[in-house]
Amino acid sequence: MTSLPTDAAGSDLDAARYGAERADQISDTYTVPVFPVAANGKTPATRHGFHDAVTGTERIHALFDQHGLACAGNIGAPVTAGRLVLDFDLPAAGKWGRGTTDDHIAAVQRVEQVIDHMYQAGLLALPSWVIRTASGGFHIWQAIPDGTDSDRWPGKISIDGYALIDLRKPGKHYVLMPGSVMHGRNEDTGDTWTGEYTEILGPGTGVPLAAAPTKLIEFLDNYRKPTTPRPAAGLPPTITTAGGQDQARAVAAISALVAKLATTGRGQRHDRLIKWGKSAFQTAIYYGLDLDQVEAQLRAAAISNGYAADDGETAMNTDIADARRFAEQDGGRPLEDRPYNGTAIGPDSTTFVYADPAADTNTAHDAGGPPVAGRIGGNIDVRPLEGDFWTCRPQSLGLIHAAAVARMCSPWGVFGHVAARTLADVPPHCELPDLIGRGSLNFIAALAASSSGGKSASGHVAANLTGPLGAKEAGLGSGEGFLDAYRQPADPTSEPPAPQWRESVLFDVDEIDQLAALNNRTGSTSKSVIRTAFSGGTIAFGYRGRTEDVLKAGTYRACITVGVQPARAGALFDDAGGGTPQRFAWFPAADPRVSISHADSEQRALAQPPRRGAFPGGHYRPGHPQHIKIPEAAREAVLLAAEARGRGEVAALDGHALFVRLKLAYAIAVLDGRPDRISADDWRLSGIAATVSAATRDWVLEGLNEARHADAEQVGNTRGRQQFAADATRAALADAAHQRVAEKVLRYLGDTGELTTTELNRKLSSRDKPHLPRVLDALGEAERIERVEKRWRLKK
Structure with missing residues (x-):
């Protein structure tokens, strides 16, 4: 405009x-x-x-x-009902019309830093509508629940010591819209300037209005204006303990962290005070230390490094208050179960790792082992797993990454949607080799994030990238509704009129609750249909009295995308015995690299998909499937996995992992313009995607278990927790390593049924194996498991 x-x-x-x-x-x-x-x-x-x-x-x-x-x-x-606009203004010296260009750039960067911090802390839902104001600030729109009492919210809030955030509330305020223009003369330089309200993200770029996170609503409901107490005089009190090795380790970790903070130089003091302060408070919460004493230590460090003198006591105290509040919101976290070796123990923003804090590590790694996913702000961080996935193919995977970041979406969330859309346009006669069974390319992707985590927005970005599909796009109803999505008007020239069927449908389930509701209906077949569709099997509902209602095996393409909130994922994982979650590719729909500083409105599009004739076999011929060529490494991996399954050596949730990986490899190949074969490099890249999928699935399962434990704890009906509280063995299981191994043992037994000690030991990593005997004894004493002959099983 x-x-x-x-x-x-x-x-x-x-x-x-x-x-x-x-x-x-x-x-x-x-x-x-x-x-x-x-x-x-x-x-x-x-x-x-x-x-x-x-x-x-x-x-x-x-x-x-x-x-x-x-x-x-x-x-x-x-600002109308059900909406809230957060107005991030610039300081006077940084606005257009005041100061220099460098002043303006610095001011905008400071605002972007605050916005990114709010997003990482769960106080903003992004992507959403973002308008750049004429002065260079931002209006970020959020949807709020109907009936929200916004009148009691403050008119202005302070985050990270930044107090130029105004709330534009429904029925109280108005905002200027895109296309509005301001101009004038710079008071300091005399230059003329013009600024325009511009949509960065919004309906004009296909981005929907995001629902405000619950954390933001709670934050505003309980907001208190920051106070500015003077720092304590003299040396801060030491952190006292009630004794015990765990508390001593926690104090050592916090003290080492504070010592590093005290020597932090300019440019990093603000970020590290909040990040490391939150970690210190989380350690103190977990081990029962005095939070006020930790606060005094942090204040002394901020005075020592000059932050209070340079930026003011208000900024220092606000940062410490924010760090404490974020820690109390997210809860305590234990240290890694590794003996303290005398080096500084530096926790990052959410996960405690044993490393030098100056390295500013974002993720945890096992010493000498492969990279592992981290946690940031309650979401999974898969960046350590990515390798060169986004950089090795600039015109396909690189373009997906660029478009996702520009629209403030998770690159993996967009990739999951793009893979589904790409495979939806592959003719159904194109199949993977029949190494074990039918090699259908039907595909299911789960996009996982907390509420308002960007699942829907990722789908919009993917649609813009791929353009219109040949496949029909539909919601997923009951099992019968699945079949109806393929139905077309009957051929009137035949006698009797013959049913006509669509070849391909892309189904979308925006929230997993929809699938749960369908499954809860009496006689629902939705999950069994999903499992059959994944393998490309025959789907029929003859009991309806219409025996011609049949989708024959290998004649249809079905791709499904499902939005999943971890706390509500029971609809999938409760059916692990039936094999439903094993058939999904799992990708995070929220990502820590989302930043308003990277957002732009440029339209991007992938290369046009291959024409139908470019696929093996050309047009469809009933009964004549055409097989995609795959590399020998993929063939060998599939056969070896089949052997391992026969010996019971594959975890229950990994039962279809290689089948899913092959489908991802083919999607990557088609995106690269090669619909006839999967190359060795496609297979390699699909391994990265499969690793991300497994990590995301495990993170969702952890979130589900945490939510269920919280619910059970709230109503006080979890027998196991009551026994742990009364039993002396809780002391052993409370230790981080034993707790971790205990959870794995319970999960393995829940998935498999019965396992010997040797089989359990084989499933554990090398660092966990030494703890297994003690954990088995403790779980047995707690009556969580029992041993029958030589095999362990859950006790009913």
Whole structure:
């Protein structure tokens, strides 16, 4: 949207028409009423301000005609019910019209830093509507629940010591909309300047309005203006303990961290005070240490490194208060189960690792082992697993990454949707080799994140990248509804009229609750249909009295995307015995690299998919499947895995892992323009995607278990927790290593049924094996498991 051209203001009527057309477009795009605002300002041109805002083409034109030239200025919109706008303003010295360009850039970077921190802390849902203001700040729109009492919220909040965040609340405030323009002369340099309200992300770029996180609502409900107490005089008190090796290790870890913080130089003091402060508080919470004493230690370190003197006591105390609040919100976390070796123990933002804090590590690694996923702000961080996945193919995978980051979405979430859309357009006669069974390319992707984590937005980005599909796009209903999605009008020329079937459907389940609701219906077949569709088997519902309602094996393509919140994933994992979650490729729909500083509105598109004739076998021929060529390494891996399954050496949740990986490899090959074969490098890259999938699935399962434990603890009906609280063996299981191994043992037995000690030992990593005998004894004493002859099983 642009400002008014100079030749458009030839008359009041011309100006009114031009302004009305822009306003009508804004009203329709953003679903808001609009009103005229005085040119080069923010003052409403109407008598009653934003209360005069209207919708509808005729009413908008009438209002703007009434105000003539005034309506050729800026366009305002009231914040309507169910919406909240966070206005991130710039300090006066950093706005356009004041200071230098460097001042402005520094101010914008500071605001972006605050926004990123709020996102990582779960206080903002992104991607959402983001408007860059004329002065260089940001308006971030969030949807809030109906009936939310926003009147008691503050008008302004402070985050990280940054107090220029205004709340534009429904029924109370209005904002200027894209296309509104400000201009003037810089008070300091004398240069002229022009700034325009510009949509970075929003309905114009296909990004939906995101629902505000629950954490943000709770934060605003309980917000208290930061106070500025003076730092304690003299040396801070030491952290006292009630004794015990664990508390001593915790104090050593915090003390080493504080010592490093005290020597941190400019440019990192703010970030590290919040990040390491949160970690110190989480350690103290977990091990029962005095939080006020930890706070005093952090304050002393911030005074020692000069932060309080340079940035002020208010900034220092606000950062410490934020660190403590974030720690209390996320809860305590234990240290890694490794003896303290005298080096500094540096926790990162959420996961404690034994390393030098100065390295500012983002993820945890086992010494000498492969990289592992980390945790940031409650979400999984899979960056250590990615290798060169996003960089080795700039025109396909690299483009997916660039588009995702530009739209503030998870690259893996977008990749999951793109893979599903790519495979949905592959003819159903194209199959993987029948190494074990039918090699259908039907595909299911689970996009996992907390509520408002970007699952839907990832789908929008993927649709923009791939363009229209040949496949039909539909929601997933019951099992019978699955079949109906393929039905087309019968052929009237046949006698009797023959049923006609679509070849391909891309199903989308926005929230896993939809699948759970379907499954809870009496006689529901939705999960069994999903399992059959994954393998490309025959789907029929003859009991409906229509024996012709049959999708024959190998004649249809089905791809499914499912949004999953970890706490609600029971609908999938409760069916692990049936094999439902094993058939999914799992990808995170939230990502720590999401940053407003990377957002842009540039449209990107992948290369056009191969034409149908380019696929093996050309057009479909019933009964003549065409097999994709695969590398020898893939063939060998599939056969070896089949042998391992026969010996019972494959974990239950990994039963279909290589089949899913082969499908991902083919999607990667098609994206690279090779629909006839999977190359060795495609197979290698699919291994990275499969590793990310396994890590994401395990993270979702952990989140589900945590949610269930929390629910059980709340109602007080978890027998195991009651026994642990009363039993002396809790002391052993409370130790981090034993707790970790105990959870694995219970999970393995729950998945498999019965295992010998040798079989359990084989499943554990080398660092966990020494703890197994003690854990088995403790679980047996707690009556969680029992031994029958030589095999362990869960005790009923």
